[in-house]
Amino acid sequence: MSNYFCSIDTGGTFTDCAVIDEHGRVTIAKSPSTPEDFSRGFFNALEVAAERLGTTLKDLLTNTSLLFHGTTVGTNAIINLKGAKTGLITTRGHADALLMMRAVGRSAGLPISQLLRISRHTKPQPIVPRSLIREVSERVDWKGSVVLPLNESEANAAITSLVAEKVEAIAISFLWSFINPAHELRMKEMVRAQAPGVFVTSAHELISRMGEYERTAAVAINCYIGAQSAQYIGRLEDRARQLGYKFPLLIMQCSGGVTPASDAIERPLFTIDSGPAGGVMGAKFLADTLGHRNAIATDVGGTSFDVGLIHDGVPLTTSEATYNQYTFYSPRLEVQSIGSGGGSIIWIDELSGTLRVGPQSAGADPGPACYGRGGTRPTITDAAVIAGYLNPDNFLAGRLKLDAKKSAEALQPIADALKLELVKTASGALQIGEFQMAGLMQQMTLQRGLDPRDFVVYAYGGGGPMHCVSYARELGCREVVVPLGTIASAWSALGILASDVLHVRERAVVMPDPYDADAINAIFDELETAGRAQLRKEGILDADILFRRHADMQFRMQIHRVEMALPESGFDATAAADLPAEFAETYERLYGRGSSYKEAGTQIGALRSTAIGRIRRPALGRTKNAGAAQVMPTYREVYWRSLERFERTPIYSAAAIANQADIDGPAIIELPETTIILPPESGGRLDDYGNFLISIYNLGAI
Numbered sequence: 001m002s003n004y005f006c007s008i009d010t011g012g013t014f015t016d017c018a019v020i021d022e023h024g025r026v027t028i029a030k031s032p033s034t035p036e037d038f039s040r041g042f043f044n045a046l047e048v049a050a051e052r053l054g055t056t057l058k059d060l061l062t063n064t065s066l067l068f069h070g071t072t073v074g075t076n077a078i079i080n081l082k083g084a085k086t087g088l089i090t091t092r093g094h095a096d097a098l099l100m101m102r103a104v105g106r107s108a109g110l111p112i113s114q115l116l117r118i119s120r121h122t123k124p125q126p127i128v129p130r131s132l133i134r135e136v137s138e139r140v141d142w143k144g145s146v147v148l149p150l151n152e153s154e155a156n157a158a159i160t161s162l163v164a165e166k167v168e169a170i171a172i173s174f175l176w177s178f179i180n181p182a183h184e185l186r187m188k189e190m191v192r193a194q195a196p197g198v199f200v201t202s203a204h205e206l207i208s209r210m211g212e213y214e215r216t217a218a219v220a221i222n223c224y225i226g227a228q229s230a231q232y233i234g235r236l237e238d239r240a241r242q243l244g245y246k247f248p249l250l251i252m253q254c255s256g257g258v259t260p261a262s263d264a265i266e267r268p269l270f271t272i273d274s275g276p277a278g279g280v281m282g283a284k285f286l287a288d289t290l291g292h293r294n295a296i297a298t299d300v301g302g303t304s305f306d307v308g309l310i311h312d313g314v315p316l317t318t319s320e321a322t323y324n325q326y327t328f329y330s331p332r333l334e335v336q337s338i339g340s341g342g343g344s345i346i347w348i349d350e351l352s353g354t355l356r357v358g359p360q361s362a363g364a365d366p367g368p369a370c371y372g373r374g375g376t377r378p379t380i381t382d383a384a385v386i387a388g389y390l391n392p393d394n395f396l397a398g399r400l401k402l403d404a405k406k407s408a409e410a411l412q413p414i415a416d417a418l419k420l421e422l423v424k425t426a427s428g429a430l431q432i433g434e435f436q437m438a439g440l441m442q443q444m445t446l447q448r449g450l451d452p453r454d455f456v457v458y459a460y461g462g463g464g465p466m467h468c469v470s471y472a473r474e475l476g477c478r479e480v481v482v483p484l485g486t487i488a489s490a491w492s493a494l495g496i497l498a499s500d501v502l503h504v505r506e507r508a509v510v511m512p513d514p515y516d517a518d519a520i521n522a523i524f525d526e527l528e529t530a531g532r533a534q535l536r537k538e539g540i541l542d543a544d545i546l547f548r549r550h551a552d553m554q555f556r557m558q559i560h561r562v563e564m565a566l567p568e569s570g571f572d573a574t575a576a577a578d579l580p581a582e583f584a585e586t587y588e589r590l591y592g593r594g595s596s597y598k599e600a601g602t603q604i605g606a607l608r609s610t611a612i613g614r615i616r617r618p619a620l621g622r623t624k625n626a627g628a629a630q631v632m633p634t635y636r637e638v639y640w641r642s643l644e645r646f647e648r649t650p651i652y653s654a655a656a657i658a659n660q661a662d663i664d665g666p667a668i669i670e671l672p673e674t675t676i677i678l679p680p681e682s683g684g685r686l687d688d689y690g691n692f693l694i695s696i697y698n699l700g701a702i
């Protein structure tokens with residue numbers, strides 16, 4: 001019996017599963033997501049994979065060594081505001097920190113279309129209403145000295161009051177707790193003693209840095225999504241165990257690594273956006289193999305379009321996130337998203353009379369009109385059917401028959417309103433969606449001073465291979481990689497499978513230059529000792545443990561910080577003396593030549609240690625496609641925007657394409673789980689790993 005490694009990524013429309021055996025062979029499967037209970041979709045996807053492997057779900061899990069998961073439960077709870085009833089206990093006099101937010105709170109995280117309507121800016125619906133916020137007397141100063149001891153009588157009264165309000169979770173956020181957490185720890189101990197069934201988190205456990213509002217927002221969101229996430233992960237673990245799985249469930253984090261389920265239950269905040277992070281880690285893994293130092297990772301799913309960057313071999317990270325206008329600290333891979341996916345709805349703006357795409361989505365239920373599940377509004381998928389990109393009889397390897405007539409019926413009213421032909425309306429909607437995707441990619445590159453022409457585009461997700469040439473061409477990129485062919489449709493799941501166990505610890509400091517190398521190394525030694533102990537507890541051998549060091553730096557009197565990588569060893573007085581100049585160089589690369597202010601001096605605001613536990617798993621090997629060099633395609637009529645007409649177009653089955661055989665556009669390559677579109681002025685070939693490599697010949701063609 002084979003030994004398996006399984007990963008499941010739950011998306012808004014589909015749940016993807018990737019399974020790799022001890023020989024490095026990969027099997028993928030997709031199943032519709034089940035928003036009413038995402039755990040059903042989790043096991044449905046595993047069951048489809050088991051069927052493809054010729055085994056049962058029970059046998060698959062019995063013979064699985066590691067089970068990984070990227071979950072959207074926390075993400076959905078905060079976006080849809082369907083979290084737990086949460087109370088907040090904070091330092092007396094600071095009850096309104098969460099409600100006041102920052103000055104940009106009314107506009108934080110809003111799309112451009114809403115930012116321009118300033119009169120309509122409002123603060124978000126509070127995740128913790130004022131009626132559930134309690135203050136207690138306590139005070140610690142910035143040095144960590146206790147100025148006023150915790151008033152335990154007030155603390156008990158606050159807990160009793162919130163329990164009487166039937167809260168499901170209690171968040172604790174005290175001033176300067178990240179310097180001295182004694183009061184938060186005692187408060188948490190009291191909550192657990194007095195209300196053992198209530199989910200509780202203290203701010204310093206999540207974020208150890210200055211920023212009262214951001215830390216309070218982080219702990220409030222962690223509690224808001226905590227109870228639901230804990231129940232969901234608990235259900236997964238229980239059923240997996242019943243089906244024969246014997247090891248800990250590993251949950252993907254937004255920082256780019258996995259953590260045991262027990263840790264994710266305590267800190268679900270770090271699971272938000274974990275699926276897209278898996279895609280970026282998968283792109284990095286493959287980019288390292290192919291020798292691409294700069295890559296734009298693009299994921300076109302059913303609901304959203306996600307973008308991450310790999311620059312000089314390293315995924316870009318950030319320490320902030322914004323959801324529902326709440327900005328909070330969270331060490332994470334920087335992945336930005338817009339509502340532009342296969343299920344994005346095509347509509348007309350009543351005020352301008354223009355054609356629009358998204359951000360609303362048909363989701364998994366009812367889905368696009370062509371799914372025949374009751375959806376009546378046209379989507380990008382419907383437009384692709386009308387243009388001839390998708391074969392209605394061979395969608396998802398024929399498991400889902402598409403109804404082209406329903407696509408036409410859904411889009412026709414919009415075509416009539418615009419006085420356009422149906423196919424030109426469909427093509428226009430596809431172009432709008434692709435230009436929106438390109439716009440996000442431009443923001444991720446050009447606004448950082450990076451030239452997108454220096455990057456290779458990695459296109460995955462169910463829709464990435466279909467739209468990638470258009471958005472890559474708009475950016476001026478000449479190369480596109482569709483990773484591992486049909487596996488691209490479940491790439492985030494495979495990326496999660498390629499991730500290692502990862503824990504991030506940080507220490508807030510106020511350290512102006514000149515820097516003391518011994519003091520910096522002492523802090524990192526302390527953080528790494530704790531990280532090593534946690535990884536050992538989780539079964540990671542010392543030989544598989546490594547660390548990465550970073551410092552958050554800024555010019556003095558400046559608000560914004562830049563993350564600087566520090567050497568894992570050998571950080572001595574010379575390296576410390578060189579650090580300000582290296583920071584200034586990095587700053588100018590990000591914000592433009594001449595933007596630095598060296599005369600102000602620099603300072604470090606936080607030191608961050610990333611503890612990595614490497615997981616040993618089978619490596620992907622080279623493949624040899626048995627297809628003949630002279631491929632015999634079938635043909636169908638496809639509408640090409642640059643030609644402004646339908647054209648008899650060759651349709652290739654990927655299984656029949658030999659390695660290194662060149663295919664020129666216009667052409668379509670059909671794979672079991674996705675479709676690759678090669679418009680005119682582009683071409684591609686299959687490499688020895690199974691990737692489809694696309695070249696764009698004429699950047700001026702659309």
